[in-house]
Amino acid sequence: MRILVTGGAGFIGSEYVRMLLGVPGGSCEGVPALEPARVTVLDALTYSGNRANLAPVADDPRLRFVHGDIRHADVVDEVVAGHDVIVHFAAESHVDRSIAGAAPFVSTNVLGTQTLLDAALRHHVGRFVHVSTDEVYGSIDAGSWTEDWPLTPNSPYSASKAGSDLLALAYHRTHGMDVVVTRCSNNYGPYQFPEKVIPLFVTNLLDGGTVPLYGDGGNVRDWLHVHDHCRGVALVQQKGRAGEVYHIGGGTELSNKELTARLLDACGAGWEQVVPVADRKGHDRRYSLDITKISQELGYAPSITLDDGLADTVRWYRDNRSWWQPLKAESAR
Template identity: 50%
Template sequence: MTQTILVTGGAGFIGSHFIRYLLRTYQEIRVINADALTYSGNLFNLRDVEKDPRYEFLRVDLAVREQVEKVFAGHRIDQVVHFAAESHVDRSIEGAWPFIRSNIIGTHHLLEASMKKNVDRFVHVSTDEVYGSIPYGKADEQTLLAPGNPYSASKASSDLLCLAFHHTYGFPVVITRCTNNYGPNQYPEKLIPHLIRQAMKNQPLPIYGNGQQERDWIHVIDHCRAVDVVRLHGRAGEVYHIGAENPIPNLQVAKKILDLMGKPHSLIQHVADRLGHDIRYSLDSSKIRTELGWAPTISFDEGLEQTVQWYLTHAEWWASIEQRRAERG
């Protein structure tokens, strides 16, 4: 029987790749994309699938209970993969409310509606940032949560709500926690597309503090494959880490981008550090590798080169971002 999968946040960076991945990988599938189209949601990210009869877009704000209930009232939904969130740390430092609203309240509404309708699998997509800074070594799935900024605190809160729904009601939730993603279609406030954009314009590449903060970068397609493996085979109530296990300082990322674009390192400009900046994130991803047989396939050097090329050759995508910004005022 054809399964219907509700993907939330499918107009965003990772969600749009995941929807494309589902439609390309499975013939017998229906995908509903529920997205509020906030500043980072962009339907242009899905222009190649929007006419696919197996795909449907619904504009839904998860923080409004009635809107969530309406989705479930109008459709038979077998599984939920939950990407929708406010996702940018800097914005959460400026104001936490949108993060509490979308990431905590929105997740709660989605959990309640999904449980009421006996959804048989709920994948909650989370982040390595819930552990706070890991100055050395790697966090495993048993490491205590210690989020260091409002974004990661809101994600940790939604993770705990999901686990509580499993523990209390036996609701079949699985959580993934992934490291930093990069690839095409990423909203250009995020480090890699922002640096590429600045280099394209020969403008300074701002780097917080000394640039020694380390992040473990994973290509978005490797992340999507992992989320799908967890959707299919992950054990309910479990957390699975997804990572490349190769943390790199931000300064080195900036230098690699400039090298790929044939631009001088002198474009790098150190700026005042982010408040409460976590120095290092690093995950042990051996559980998903041994239990579910997943492994990343794209090295950072290869993926970064492809990604730089993509941003250099997709003027129409940059135009769609400008258009969205103009529409929103």
């Protein structure tokens, strides 16, 4: 099997690549034996893409890295040819950045996905796994979203992802392409770029700094370890039904204030290091995914508890300053 992973040098994509290639600790019970003959990574290496994320598999002869942008049709056409499966992680994904400027999100997430879909159709790729987010649903006060819930995104980021989801599903309905869509809850774990809330808070606290808490801290998110997310994507790649959407969740909801308390405790810090800030524009109050479908159809269940996952994540950032300190220094310029 020849698998193309877009965004494979990013946080989630690189975890998927490490898992596919069987890095110790990168695979576990419950991951389908996909046994790729070749894994190609296509990544534009924007600020959040990092070749160092692939260091554990850099010498694997099955791995090929291509530095390229999914918006560039000629590059995409050349890379897609000869692959059996595309697993599409590549996206602009930071909500605050999308509020400051939406254009890169529309061009990458919508037009880039369309470029990939066209190439996959042209080259008769066997399966296209489109990786998306729970943010396409907007906000939910009570209960949990099922896969047939209407899409009501509230940020430019989530609107661009909703558009790409609809495009991917349209290629299934129009052209009969073997497309499946996954939507996940908030990811955390090693190698996450330190602009996202958990690595931002952990790295700031490890340096004795302060952390910002939006509004009243009451916004609620479900937390999913990146490895459980990739296990779910692997199950969908192997056994998901064409034309379907599958939710991948972690099963633990916390308010931002509750999450902050856990991170303060894990880093040996106190509330004096928390700085209240004005709430984000259009800040969704609560996300919650119903994972009944993927659990019953494909046998998915999260395997990493939030307590264990957060402890391991804090330990990883504490032990890998050489990975994150240059990234924070560069982004501060």
